[in-house]
Amino acid sequence: MKRQHAIKPMANTLRPWRVMGHAFGRQTFSAAIRDWAFSDGLIWLHLLKTVTAGLLALGIAMLLDLPQPRIAMTTVFVLMQPFSGMVLAKSFYRILGTAVGTIAALALGALFVQQPELYMLGMIGWVSACIAAAVRYRHFRWYGFVLAGYTAALIGIPNVTAPHDLFLAALTRAAEVTIGIVCSSAVSASIVPQRSSLALRRALQNRFANFTAFAADVLDRGIARSQFERRFADLVDEIVGFEATRIFAAFEDPAMRSRSQHLGRLNSEFMDACARLHALHQLLKRLRATGSASMLAALRPYFHELAALLTPRAGAALDASHVAGHLRLFQANLPRRVRETRRPLEAAPPESLADFDTAAELLYRFIDEWGRYSETYASLAQRKVASAQRSPGRYVSHTNGFVVAVVFVRSAVVMAIAGWFWIVTAWPAGGLAMIGAALACALTSTAPNPTKMAVQMAFGAVLATLTGYLFMCYVYPNIDGFPLLCTMLAPVLALGAFIATRKRAAGFGIGFSVFFCLLAGPDNVLDYAPDLLINNGIALTASMLLAALVFAVVFPSDMPWLIERIMGDLRSQVVAACNDELPGLNQRFQSSTHDLTSQLRMLLTRRSRRRRDALRWMLATLEVGHAVIDLRNEATLAGYARVLHPHWSSAIERTCKDLARLFARPGTRALERALVSVRLATWIAQDMLQTVHTDRDKRHDLQRILSCLHFIRTALLDKDAPFNAR
Template identity: 40%
Template sequence: MSTPATSVQASPSPSPGRQLREAASEWWQTDFPNWIYVFKMVFAGLLALGIGYALNLDSPRSALITVFIVMQPQSGMILAKSFYRVVGTLIGSVVVVLFVGLFAQTPELFLLASACWIGLCTVGSAHNRNFRSYGFVLSGYTVALIGLPAALNPATTFTSVMTRVTEITVGIVCVGVVSALVFPQASSPGLVRIIRSRFTAFVDLIGSTLGGTSDRKQLEATNARFVGDIIGLEALRSSAIFEDPEVRLRSGRLTRMNSEFMALSTRVHALHQLMNRLHTSSNASAQRVIDMISPYFREVQPLLTRSGGEPVMGALDAADAALKLDAYKQELPRRVRATRTENAQLLDDEAILDFDTASELLYRVIDELHAYTLTYASLVQRRHEREQWEHNYAPKTSMVTASIAGARAAITLIGLSTFWILSGWPSGSVAALNAAAFCAITSAAPDPAKATRTVTMGVVVAMVLGYVYTFHILPRLDGFWMLAAALTPVLMMAVLLTTKPKLAGYGLGICIFFPFLAVPDNLVHFDAAGYINEAIALIVSLVVTTIAFMLLLPPTTNWTVRHLEKQLRKQVVQACFGKLAHLALQFESGTRDLMHQITVLTSSRPGLRQNAFGWMFATLEIGHAVIELRTELQAIRSGNPGLLPPPAYAALDRLRETLPELFNHPNPATRAAVLSANDGAIAEVQQAIGPHYRERSERHRLQRTLSYLHFIRTALLDPYSPLQPAPKDGQDSNSNITSGTNGASHAA
């Protein structure tokens, strides 16, 4: 009997109506918000321009340009940027009046003072974060924008300052009102999405890490993503508090969540690394330790799931998870002690240390996970006791790189100002002030030279379009409405370009400089020579800025990355000798902030980035253990100083003194010195514990101290740590590691 042929039936293609609905749905979700943003910004800009003309301001185009400078998708970001723009402008205006009063008769001194002020403001901009840096930029930019013309005509200084502040205020008010009333896009929904997605991602990480399915590379990639999430959440929070009173009521809890998340993610990574090291060990006792502690790992995941088996995501579900975590945390120490007692005869001293360290880390993970979950659950309430949190996120910026950025801006202004004075170029002031401004504005970009080049191309387009509008279209227009209609197509195109990441620089150049060149003042001048002079001045200023970023210690050089990496390692020095009050949060946030800066600079250099992440994990592991060790020792010294003998205190102090040298100058000699000091401290603490009877609280305190020391030792011996000596020529870097451990998971 013949076998019937199996026919494969092709799936029917969707109907044209369904395809149209899917395309419309995709356009609504992706492109429609961008078009709403374009219409809002153009409308706000033209509104500001019209009000500027109605108020007979000298240069209404400044109000229009202000709209495009502060434009952001979310209203909270606009309000935050506008606030710091006003503050920066007011401070800069005061400095203008001061400098003009002091140096009106000596333009050389005025330019030198202005260059120094702009350099200082650029340092402040590079040293700060979020839109606070923009306030510093505007403070310096205002001195150049108002001060240079005012220095030539000192009698008009006060009028120029008042006009400038009025024009900026008009632009800020218009963009704020339009953003808040016309299809408002709030920052708070994005904040909620980040909080929820991060909590869900961390629940998954806990499950995979403690469940034994996460390897080293996966864990490091997840932690790398968390670095960006921490910085992003803080940036969104600082913007959303301007627009949403509900966010302001929860600002302390959001900051607290970020702090708890940093501590928790560090602890989970440390536990995972310890278990990986146990898996690479050939000692049979290490496998017994794994078998003893693994059942506790498997009990954590159910605590973070709902009754239906789905993971906890919302704040309401987190409240139930917090209750389960609290009950588990209360029982965990008793159960771990029982497990230790049952197996004590089967373990050697090293294995007991491993078990005590792993169980202590597990308890800390549960404790901090409980705190993090409690804070997340508290967000459903408008007011809560967990709002009382005064330990703010503490960014860390290298003063060396910030000072280089300031010096670059000052040198650029001095160079162009000198050329302006010596050549008598009528538009030299325009070139000088724009170069200084862009040196400050683009210093924070990942590749400032590239960013300035793209803006330069946008300025070239703006120059051509501006010439056509100024000399061929404007003379044929009558009244504001015709002017608005003529400007709208170009402004819409420019704003639309800013929504495309690869074209944003071109759009920004057109948005700012097309109005500068093409939009007339209240008293219209048609001066072709003046127009060409100003256009050339803008191009020259941006070319000089690009050259300055390429020649004057560019931020994208390997030197900058290595310097930031050195600053990252120096965080261990802070952990060893900083004041213990709030030290853990300062250490965590500073380390991650430096890593975020390195990540931005090494987007196209994965080798440098991977090396820096290795140092971040080593710094976090050892630095955190040192802070906890110091905290424990402080409690012992204040509560029961006789618990440890003097030789133990001396050995612990010796370890704290040798660790900074290892991270300042990592080499085999300093690593050997730290290992020797650490082994000596372990021996002294073990001798203090002794076989004799001690109260449970005293023994547990000493065991915790021993656990921190043992964890530092295992971190120093980690075969994948950058602290390990580089392999000799011809030697496999993994030759001393069990085969197959690269990226091994600590199977539970």
């Protein structure tokens, strides 16, 4: 009895642990399920929706007795995207592109009746022009232009020698494509829709948290140059990608559509905050390099305090409204505290005082821009957004004309070779080879490595041909009924869609999915002709390899002269900052600079010296261009300075002119001339500062101008600047 009595308390003490272990296991299991649902679960959901939409389009096209239901299924695999907004946007532009392409095919057929050579030339020109326009007008406008060219080829090329069938082919093909569009949109929007607006909100949350942590690291501890460049380049990609996601969200969410200008201003303010942080980081780096220990020691408490404000407490979530409030309070007290800190340093050399004043001014501007961004971001949580005092930011994309021309010539060369071989040899599958060439040029037009993607699509076409042969010989003859057909097609279609979601193997998945549907997709009247299937597969594979060969040998994407042209466009943004009209200049400068940098990063995929130089030119362009815009704005506000000194206006104009010349044609002489102009303007501003020293407002205006000039001078003298490296 005693022994049993002794055991009872132990059993009672074990029971809570059992209950706690059961609860802990249930929480762990729920967390694991939740993590799976937001990672691999989304991929499986995308596969389910893609296969469902493809089979639904196939069934509806068969039910309507269309001649080629496989085209409807192919459309789904070209069209389907993980987010419903992406599908809706893509569908909208695809409908427009399909309609324009259909009209173009009919017009070319009417102009060149029974003249295949002229018809082919007209088709090559049309498709190449559409692909080039797609590169010029990106996002989902790209898809509209691509479809305008590809649909014309898909309708017109098979009917080159039979123009009397062209009109009927255009109608049936448009019907098949429309079915694919409707099915993909309906399935994506109805079956567990993944809203791109939600993805946009999550991206904004992550961006706010990541940039806040990045800013705290820069201010508190400082980070290495290579790490800063890498993290800043990631911010550039986020800024450019944000615009595409904003367009997607506007197609599916009325609330996001009504806040489109608000989101545009949010992105513009984020670019301003990034530019201010970069400028502050650059100046701190130069102060450390020049050994300005006393200035750094005087400024370090402000950086530590600000970094502490930006760092949330352990376990606490980052609240944008609280961050904005803390920043505004810190900003309001900063001028008085800086004046108190500066008084003991007034005996220091003028150059050191200029470093202190410039750093304090940059810190104030960064806090102001980051506070604006935090307030705008916090206002997104409100049901009704207050009217903005600042004008909405407009993102301006910029594409070099040489890039557009190269894409046009490259596409024309690939299609001309395929068309010439078809006409000379009278190859029965030559028309499909030319369609494949057009498809390769279109889908790889904006790929970072078009050669690699074309080769992957070629291997995907080979795998699709082999799989189609097995289905043609062994699967289709033993199938009876549409449900069994769907059961056999689903695993194959899901495999292709899954591979297409892999970033490094997307070309394999796209090639397999699209070409399996195009080559071996079932029709209402199935023609069991394995030899025709193999011949068509060889034609598509050959066209992909031809495109890859032309892309690699004749028109490589990273041609040095082409990269130099884009770099010239990037540097020309400083020329625009020096010469263009001030209203809206900051938004145009920021967006164009980030857009061009993103294009360079896509073309220069491998880590190399050219990729590093491109990023450093972007940082120098952003640094000097932003400072020039600040200088011009401050000089405009201080219009009375023209009266204080007769040479002030000419000094500012000469400074802008010489800086523009430096970035237009970098060189030692241009750099020396720009340094002389900046120094002359600085001397004149210092003389005027002594004149108005008793007027507080004018003194502050001229001090801000001096800070802009000093910052530009330090940027020009930076030994790490790309124009100094030359």
